[in-house]
Structures are given as structure tokens and as C-alpha cells.
Amino acid sequence: MxxxxxxxxxxxxxxxxxxxxxxxxxxxxxxNKKSAMANLKSVKGQVGILRSKYIEIEYAQDKDGAYSMVFPIPKDIEIQNKKSIDEIQQGDTVELIYEERTWLTEDGEEKSEAVPKKIRFVSAAPPQNQLISEETE
Missing domain, CATH: 1.20.5 (Single alpha-helices involved in coiled-coils or other helix-helix interfaces)
Incomplete structure (x- = not known):
């Protein structure tokens, strides 16, 4: 016993x-990482700037200017309706699906980051001469 x-x-x-x-x-x-949350979101608009490491998407305009979001481009991002990201050009309309991760720091401050998952090509930019004729009318 x-x-x-x-x-x-x-x-x-x-x-x-x-x-x-x-x-x-x-x-x-x-x-804090355990309490992190992730949500899938998307933004649709015209490609403003496209570089090898980031993309800017202009999603709205008003009298004060354009509103845009800038995302890093991970090497493993999925591209839809095009063979590669190299085929997408400035002015093209795209939809970018990203995962927004949010967490609390040790100080209690809320932090977030956007992790792109997919870029879907929607339509090509209008030809340059079409833009010029629309501005002169």
C-alpha cells in the first residue's frame, strides 16, 4: 500500500x-499568437504599381484622389486567369484575396498584417489611345 x-x-x-x-x-x-485571428478578405481594383516584390491596387477614387492598398507578393502566390504575375500590367483590373491576421502584442496593442493568397486577373487596362480620346471629349 x-x-x-x-x-x-x-x-x-x-x-x-x-x-x-x-x-x-x-x-x-x-x-498572443494563440489568440490571433485570421480572416479572408479581398480587394478589387486597378493595378497602380507592380514590382517584383509588391503590388499596389487602387480600389476607389473621389475628388481628393485615389485610395489604394499595397501588398507584398509572396513567391507562392496563386495567379488566376494568367500564367504568371509577369503578364499583369499597370492599369489592369485584378482582385487580390488576402488573409488578414490580427493579434495582440504583449503591451495589449492590436497588430495586423495582410498576407496575399491569390491574384485573380479580371480585365486588361484600356488601350492608351482610348484614354486620351475620353479625356478630350
């Missing part, structure tokens, strides 16, 4: 020690 109690106590102590040891090894901010 005493042997079983001692063995049970030893196992319980070992279990508690292991769980606290594993908890101490967690990386800083891991609790």
Missing part, C-alpha cells in the same frame, strides 16, 4: 514538473 502511494506521488510530481518545464520553454508571445 505504501509503495503504491509513493509511486503515485512520484508520478504526480513528475507530471507537474514536466508540464511546468514545457510551459517555461514556450516562446515569448506564444499566448
Amino acid at each position: 505504501n509503495f503504491k502511494m509513493i509511486l503515485g506521488f512520484f508520478c504526480l510530481t513528475l507530471l507537474i514538473f514536466n508540464s511546468s518545464f514545457l510551459e517555461a520553454k514556450e516562446e515569448p508571445g506564444a499566448a
Whole structure:
């Protein structure tokens, strides 16, 4: 009887020690990463600037100017309706689907980042001479 109690106590102590040891090894901010949220969102508009590492999408305009969003272009991004990102040009209409990740920092500040997942080509930019004729009318 005493042997079983001692063995049970030893196992319980070992279990508690292991769980606290594993908890101490967690990386800083891991609790905040666990509470992170991710939502899929999309933006549709004209390509403003397109470089090898980022894309700007102008999604609205008013009398004060254009509204745009800039996204990094990951190497593994999916391209729809074109063979590669190299076929997309400034002025083309695209829809970019991205994952918005939001988390709390250790200071309690909310941070977010947009991770592009897919670029869908919608339509080509109008020819340059068509733009000029529309402006002169």
C-alpha cells in the first residue's frame, strides 16, 4: 500500500514538473499568437504599381484622389486567369484575396498584417489611345 502511494506521488510530481518545464520553454508571445485571428478578405481594383516584390491596387477614387492598398507578393502566390504575375500590367483590373491576421502584442496593442493568397486577373487596362480620346471629349 505504501509503495503504491509513493509511486503515485512520484508520478504526480513528475507530471507537474514536466508540464511546468514545457510551459517555461514556450516562446515569448506564444499566448498572443494563440489568440490571433485570421480572416479572408479581398480587394478589387486597378493595378497602380507592380514590382517584383509588391503590388499596389487602387480600389476607389473621389475628388481628393485615389485610395489604394499595397501588398507584398509572396513567391507562392496563386495567379488566376494568367500564367504568371509577369503578364499583369499597370492599369489592369485584378482582385487580390488576402488573409488578414490580427493579434495582440504583449503591451495589449492590436497588430495586423495582410498576407496575399491569390491574384485573380479580371480585365486588361484600356488601350492608351482610348484614354486620351475620353479625356478630350
